[in-house]
Amino acid sequence: MSKPRGGxxxxxxxxxxxxxxxxxxxxxxxxxxxxxxxxxxxxxxKAYEAVRTGEVKAxxxxxxxxxxRAEIARLTGSAPxxxxx
Numbered sequence: 001m002s003k004p005r006g007g008x009x010x011x012x013x014x015x016x017x018x019x020x021x022x023x024x025x026x027x028x029x030x031x032x033x034x035x036x037x038x039x040x041x042x043x044x045x046k047a048y049e050a051v052r053t054g055e056v057k058a059x060x061x062x063x064x065x066x067x068x069r070a071e072i073a074r075l076t077g078s079a080p081x082x083x084x085x
Contacts, residue, residue: 028069029068029069030059030066030067030068030069031066031067031068031069031072032064032065032066032067033047033048033051033058033065033067034047035067035072036050036051036056036067036072039072039075039076040072040075040076048065051065051067056071056075057071058071
């Protein structure tokens with residue numbers, strides 16, 4: 001019979017900073033242009049062009065564009081994601 005080996009206790013792993021930021025971004029009411037491109041299956045340049053020309057409603061804060069999730073839902077034909085706290 002073998003003897004049980006001693007070792008580290010099973011400790012619950014804490015989420016990394018990147019994982020926390022990803023979760024917060026997923027719950028946010030807005031998305032980035034890169035997220036828009038991924039959702040629509042188009043390239044990043046085409047997504048920026050759509051935002052600049054007004055095809056996609058977006059808000060600009062300095063150099064950053066933010067697209068409401070409701071706008072992406074309208075474009076993809078799906079129901080908008082709800083934010084829960």
